[in-house]
Amino acid sequence: MGPVRKVRPGLTAEGAGLAGDRVVAAGSIARILVGATARALRGTDCADLGHAGPVSRFAGTPEPVRRAMTARAVGRVALTAGQAAAVDADRVARWFTDQYPPRRYPGVLVGSPHGAAAHLAVALGMPWLPAGFEMIAHWPQGAVDRPRAALDHGAGLAGRLLAANPDLHLRQVHCPASRGALAGATVVLTARWRRLPAAYRRFLAERLAPGASVLVLRDGRTWPVLDAADGHSFQLGCPGSGLNPVDFHPDSHALRQVLRSAGGNGAHWEPPEISAPPAYAEHGVETGFELDVRDFACRYAHRVRRLLFPAPEVLSAAVADLYRHWLRVAGKTGDRLVVECGRLLDPWQVLRAGLVPYWCENATRRSVEQAEWWLAGSDPFSSVDVLPESPGVRSPALAGLPQWLAVAGFGRRRRALDRTSARGYPVTSVPTRRATEVLRAQPCDLPAPPPLEMADALALLRETGSRDGLLVG
Template sequence: MRRAPTTGGGLPGDRVVAPGSVARVLVAATSRALRGDDCGDLGPPVGLSRLVGAPESVRRAAALRAAGRTALTAGQVARIDAERVAGWFADQYPDRRWPGVVLGSPHGAAAHLAVALGVPWLPAGFEVAARWSGGAVDRPDAAYEHGVDLAERLLAANPGVRVRQVHCPASRGGAAGSTVTLAVRWDALPGAYARLLADRLAPAAPVLLLHDARTWPVRDLGAGHSFQVGSPASGLDPVDFHPDARVLDQVLRAAGGDGVRWTPPELTVAAAFAEHGVESGFEHDARAWGDRHHHPLHRVVVRQPDALSAVTADLYRAWLRRAGKTGNRLVVECGRLLDPAQVLRAGLVPYWCENATRPRVAGVEWWLAGSERFSSVDVLPESPGLRSPAVAGLPQWLAVAGFGGRRRALDRGAARGYPVASVPTRRATEVLRNQPCDLPAPPPLRMADALAALRDAGAHQGLLVC
């Protein structure tokens, strides 16, 4: 039986949270897996596959129109109720007693870990896309000015959040010139989360808090709104967004901009946690709640997303083998192309790439080079929908598949039109449904075993568990 949906003022959560944002997809995939469903009903935010052969200018214009249709107006931003959004996330999970919960930064491996543990995964923030009429992809200074007004409206109605604005043509392409991206992070444990923990956690059930510790230069004047140019998810470094950087010219040309006008606002903090970090108030509140109610909180600090992906894949392999399975069939998922339910059904080992950038694909290559060989490797590359000097080419993805012993498969559907054509999340489901069934699934993983594996791997993978 499902709980009644959380009600209240403000826009519905499914209207507020940006379509296709990672946190939204991961909650949908995790909640479905815990109900025994796959992601066959999850489509793309907007599909542009039919425009693969169209000229660059036509595809860019179509992408901008699509982004604008789903983005919020300034008036709608003022009506956001962050508590209602938290309730929308929490209400997606079945109404049952849980042996724990995973909170924090969005990461596909965390979703797979939560499914193996048989527990919900809930994000510490969410992404909002707001309209920017008359915007320009090569004007980060103007984006900042527009974002200040939007953030003031949002913060006036939600004093318990912090807003990080991200202007990144390298990861969002031309859409960075028509919409403003706001990463909204709770500065305290939302009431809807606290209710789920109080009502649905088993006695003494642990809480696992994942914190993405990557840093980025920001402009932060202390009013609850901060601004960053670029993002770790771009596959580039902060220096690549400097006006004199050669890479920046390539990025802006691909997005329809011009480096001559690029004038970022002055930065005030050299190294703050990037957009997917967890606010200290959220962590403090979650720990205090756990202490009061006798639910231990364990914090996992991740300096690079590859580390958690590698440790989770190793953990799955050992978990499958303890259940008498081979643990020798790997699926490399990417971005929104994942399906934890189908991974369990087929007895696969999942490795999640944050995106299709060269550093992230190199991460899985290094892990595979140092791992016991897999008999089969299936690769699902998510097309970023844009061209960037940081995007991995198909030969690099083929090299990943080449680590397979008997089977080496790069999904043709995902590769068709790469890197400019988008494919829906359900594409991963369609591919994985063709894998042989390996049921029953192993008994749920114990949190103590997961924590032991995370701690053991921490010294050489770059994880801190405390």
């Protein structure tokens, strides 16, 4: 028998299994958004959200050394095969709901992760809950350029997870363009609930006011997907990489660049054949989950609405326009903008300073270009602060610092690109709390406007977002 690994306090709940904070990947967007939204509803900022990503510690080291050290750092927190079998998705759901202050709410937002969803939830005075969560598991003897081997290893992990959690669908994503060398040391499994988990049912039954609203947010992006087994699907690349599905073909020049940067070899790239029509990408919402939300909410006379966005920038622009209108109706200028990126956001500080938030999903050229287009078509802002999140990898799809500077250049009087975030870009990460540190320097503009009513918010979103494909139903 091998050595028994001691379990640190706090990693188990009620004496069995793994607690949610151990299961959900550190730094995953759903985890950050729940933490940020819950803090804002408590009236606090994100100063204690310190996850910076493993690459932040290894600035200035040679690339091969940095890759190896990063893989080892992630390996220390990744789930083992045995721990994967101990995952309890219901406990994860309870961990999410327990982060919110214990009071009655006028409604709740559930569904796909999106930074603007957190800002929308705070403006409405409502929690946001994800329809899934991300896990990272060990891949011993893995290789960034071996997607077939990644699929085989992921299938074994998925079997263990699904045996204990039959209400999950597991989407495995192998994407060297967004994860770099880590795609060869660990596998990513995005778990999506196929039914409403018990903790969410309790939340809808006990924590919502009579006649509350339930808003389901759905990311409408699609991607080629291989149905590997019942409850397990495989995705090569992802929309957030800034690349297209064709860029993950063995003959792709962009793929060769990505693999070379991650320590792989394009000659080894032999992906599994994916012939099925594209399906919703990893941040989509399972149809059974939404149907269950509707059925359960109707029992308590809660009204269910849906917000479907075809691309992240569509919701980002609509919520930014909503915030500007909301602030101006309350007698504020609505002329100061913060462009957030990835995990660099703080809804409470945005509210405290009376800022308009625009959220970029990541630092890809595509994402930053959309922010530029929105700014070009908007009334000018007196100040623009930009928080570029360093992705920790090199990719031909990434925006350069000059492009980020161009975004800041839309400010009439103040044009600020956070120097700390930009230092070491794109390979050196900064903690999530860096957004808090920057936004704390903004002048206070309290009191905040009174919370928006759901009907008014949806009307504004429909007015500003429908031309770009935002569907409000």
